[in-house]
Amino acid sequence: MQRFKSLTQHTGFAVAVVILALLIVWYLAALWMNGQQLIMTLERTQQPWTYLEIVRNAYGIARPPLPVPHQIAVELYNSIVNQPISSRRSLLYHTIITLNSTLLGFAMGSILGILIAVGIVHNRTLNASLMPWVIASQTVPILAIAPIIVVVLGSINITGILPKAMISMYLSFFPVTIGMVKGLRSADKLHMELMMTYNANSQQMFWKLRWFSAQPYLFASLKIAISAALVGAIVAELPTGAQGGLGARLLSGSYYGQTIQIWAALIMSALLGWFLITMVGLAERWILKRRGAVQ
Amino acid sequence: MNALNPDVINRPAASGRSMVEVNNLSLIFEANDAPVHALSEINLTIHKGDFVSFIGPSGCGKTTLLRVIADLEQATSGEIKVGGTSPSDARLNRMYGYVFQAPALFPWRTIRSNCALPMEISSQSKTHQHAQIDKYLQMVGLQDFHNKFPWQLSGGMQQRASIARALCLEPELLLMDEPFGALDEITRDHLNIELLKIWEATGKTLVFVTHSIPEAVLLSTHIVVMSPRPGRIVKVIESPLPRHKTLSLRDTDAFHALAAEIRQALAEDHQLD
Ligand SMILES: Nc1ncnc2c1ncn2[C@@H]1O[C@H](COP(=O)(O)OP(=O)(O)OP(=O)(O)O)[C@@H](O)[C@H]1O
Numbered sequence: 043m044q045r046f047k048s049l050t051q052h053t054g055f056a057v058a059v060v061i062l063a064l065l066i067v068w069y070l071a072a073l074w075m076n077g078q079q080l081i082m083t084l085e086r087t088q089q090p091w092t093y094l095e096i097v098r099n100a101y102g103i104a105r106p107p108l109p110v111p112h113q114i115a116v117e118l119y120n121s122i123v124n125q126p127i128s129s130r131r132s133l134l135y136h137t138i139i140t141l142n143s144t145l146l147g148f149a150m151g152s153i154l155g156i157l158i159a160v161g162i163v164h165n166r167t168l169n170a171s172l173m174p175w176v177i178a179s180q181t182v183p184i185l186a187i188a189p190i191i192v193v194v195l196g197s198i199n200i201t202g203i204l205p206k207a208m209i210s211m212y213l214s215f216f217p218v219t220i221g222m223v224k225g226l227r228s229a230d231k232l233h234m235e236l237m238m239t240y241n242a243n244s245q246q247m248f249w250k251l252r253w254f255s256a257q258p259y260l261f262a263s264l265k266i267a268i269s270a271a272l273v274g275a276i277v278a279e280l281p282t283g284a285q286g287g288l289g290a291r292l293l294s295g296s297y298y299g300q301t302i303q304i305w306a307a308l309i310m311s312a313l314l315g316w317f318l319i320t321m322v323g324l325a326e327r328w329i330l331k332r333r334g335a336v337q
Numbered sequence: 338m339n340a341l342n343p344d345v346i347n348r349p350a351a352s353g354r355s356m357v358e359v360n361n362l363s364l365i366f367e368a369n370d371a372p373v374h375a376l377s378e379i380n381l382t383i384h385k386g387d388f389v390s391f392i393g394p395s396g397c398g399k400t401t402l403l404r405v406i407a408d409l410e411q412a413t414s415g416e417i418k419v420g421g422t423s424p425s426d427a428r429l430n431r432m433y434g435y436v437f438q439a440p441a442l443f444p445w446r447t448i449r450s451n452c453a454l455p456m457e458i459s460s461q462s463k464t465h466q467h468a469q470i471d472k473y474l475q476m477v478g479l480q481d482f483h484n485k486f487p488w489q490l491s492g493g494m495q496q497r498a499s500i501a502r503a504l505c506l507e508p509e510l511l512l513m514d515e516p517f518g519a520l521d522e523i524t525r526d527h528l529n530i531e532l533l534k535i536w537e538a539t540g541k542t543l544v545f546v547t548h549s550i551p552e553a554v555l556l557s558t559h560i561v562v563m564s565p566r567p568g569r570i571v572k573v574i575e576s577p578l579p580r581h582k583t584l585s586l587r588d589t590d591a592f593h594a595l596a597a598e599i600r601q602a603l604a605e606d607h608q609l610d
């Protein structure tokens with residue numbers, strides 16, 4: 043007990059030191075980059091300046107090359123707390139738009155991924171014919187394909203959340219297929235033989251054995267898939283000229299040189315990703331616990 | 338004592354009476370370096386209602402022979418019939434129950450639900466399932482653990498659960514691969530007696546792999562002594578002991594004489610090597 047306590051104190055301390063070091067580096071880098079810009083502007087307009095002034099002003103520029111954490115924090119606070127959630131100026135409004143298409147794309151991608159995996163595991167022809175396409179699909183750069191998907195779907199009057207969700211699906215089905223194929227094939231040989239002695243049919247083999255053997259692999263894949271779905275949703279918001287979503291927020295931020303807004307959106311998407319992966323992790327724990335696998 | 342050699346026991350059996358018939362069966366595992374002759378020229382007839390034990394040193398092919406009967410392994414040459422049909426038909430008809438050397442319980446199912454598995458697969462009614470499970474968990478002494486998961490049980494308890502799972506199906510033919518190997522002496526005695534009771538009451542056919550001479554003597558009507566490299570049957574001994582057995586039988590002269598005969602058969606073979 044004593045040792046455990048001192049250990050947590052120790053790691054807590056180490057984490058604090060690392061974070062502090064990062065913050066110091068960040069502020070120094072911001073001073074360097076923003077300061078240079080300030081000096082350049084001042085010299086261009088031939089105004090006198092002192093280093094003290096530069097240091098004082100480096101952290102207060104409206105569109106700094108590198109915003110510092112407290113500026114981002116203020117921006118996050120203002121755009122979350124000080125705006126009604128239905129407002130286009132609210133960061134939460136954009137986050138929810140991205141979250142919706144992420145979740146829809148993730149759900150579609152997971153189901154598609156599982157179905158492809160089941161097909162591949164149960165059917166030799168599908169294994170030979172589908173697997174190369176599955177792999178090839180991921181070698182196409184998503185940034186190239188996203189506008190095409192959006193335009194093609196738009197031309198047949200599919201707009202809104204669905205094209206974005208399709209791109210999320212496109213990115214997220216792949217890890218699910220790969221993990222699930224491995225998982226479905228991971229069933230213990232002895233368990234397979236036991237089922238053979240019962241003359242279990244392939245459906246029983248699947249629902250009573252393979253599906254359960256695959257679950258640990260499935261959850262590992264789902265964690266990758268949900269972050270891929272988030273990336274897909276954000277990327278899909280870039281070329282669509284979307285009015286909402288974290289991607290649109292990033293794009294408009296860079297269009298107007300609003301670096302603080304960009305960083306706030308970046309932090310928000312990181313938090314969203316962390317939140318989504320944590321949720322999958324909790325679902326995993328809950329399900330594995332219910333089936334008695336957590337000791 | 339009635340020591341039959343494999344050819345004598347291989348009399349042409351009235352097909353209604355024989356449960357397992359093996360003729361000139363060989364099985365070779367192809368390995369990278371040299372092929373392994375796991376079974377060589379096996380001849381054996383097991384009649385309905387027999388309790389047959391396979392005994393022999395490790396690696397002599399006991400498990401392999403059991404697996405051939407269960408259609409889990411295919412013979413390289415020779416013939417085998419199980420219940421008058423091919424092993425594969427016997428398996429498809431769910432004619433036998435198999436207890437593996439390891440418990441092979443599903444970790445995501447409780448003990449009760451593990452025992453229910455074979456009955457779920459053969460779509461038996463829920464009430465029947467529960468009655469069977471209660472009966473056989475009680476028999477192996479696990480009634481208080483039915484809602485536990487396998488990892489909450491000791492190795493020996495897991496093995497007992499796997500025995501209960503096989504018994505629940507009440508198959509005509511029970512194939513058991515060292516089912517009691519992991520158990521303590523007392524539990525083993527208890528389960529030996531219980532198994533004998535079931536066998537006497539139901540007239541099932543039992544094929545039983547063991548490393549223990551006393552266990553083989555206590556349980557069997559026939560003892561098949563096997564030898565490795567290549568795996569073969571050196572002797573089939575028909576037990577002179579009565580079919581109805583009790584633990585006290587172990588103190589009789591007949592018991593010791595039979596044990597000695599088995600020990601000698603095992604030792605003789607060792608000298609040949
Ligand atoms: N799948 C396999 N592939 C190759 N060789 C095998 C395979 N299974 C068994 N063997 C070999 O066949 C021989 C017989 O093995 P088997 O498992 O039947 O022995 P056993 O009598 O059951 O031994 P034990 O008492 O240790 O369980 C051994 O030499 C083993 O190495």
Ligand SMILES: [Mg+2]
Nearest residue numbers: 399400438514
């Ligand atoms: Mg064995």
